Amino acid sequence: MMLALSFAASLAPLLTASPAIQLHAFAAMGAFALGAVQLLAPKGTIPHRTFGWLWVILMLTVAISSLFIHTIRSFGPFSAIHFLSLWVIGAAPLAALSARRRDIGGHKKRMMALFVFALVVAGYFTFMPGRIMHNVLFGS
Secondary structure (H helix, E strand, O other): OOOOOOOOOOOHHHHOOOHHHHHHHHHHHHHHHHHHHHHHOOOOOHHHHHHHHHHHHHHHHHHHHHOOOOOOOOEOOEOOHHHHHHHHHHHHHHHHHHHHOOOHHHHHHHHHHHHHHHHHHHHHHOOOOOOHHHHHHHOO
């Protein structure tokens, strides 16, 4: 027996969401795409540094905008995912600073952790049934 996935992609659920959710989602998609390119592109070049700063700005946008999203509530208006946002707000500037200090090993480790945990792992949970991004990809 073969499992068939039905894709009914539509941006309508996202475009009708609150401005905070829209900003958060589009910044996250941009950060994911740019981060993937950064992982594959040559390191230490002017484009790498320029796009790296843009990536940090996108990640901070994702993290800060999440603080205005309260669709899942565990602790007052916040949930456990907001702890990840606070970590990103601290870790992203530190990751950039480690490159400026020529700590390339620390820079690489921090950037990979940000990409994996804040974009890949957290992003995975946005595609769970009932979530907006699930509805964007699969329909409601």
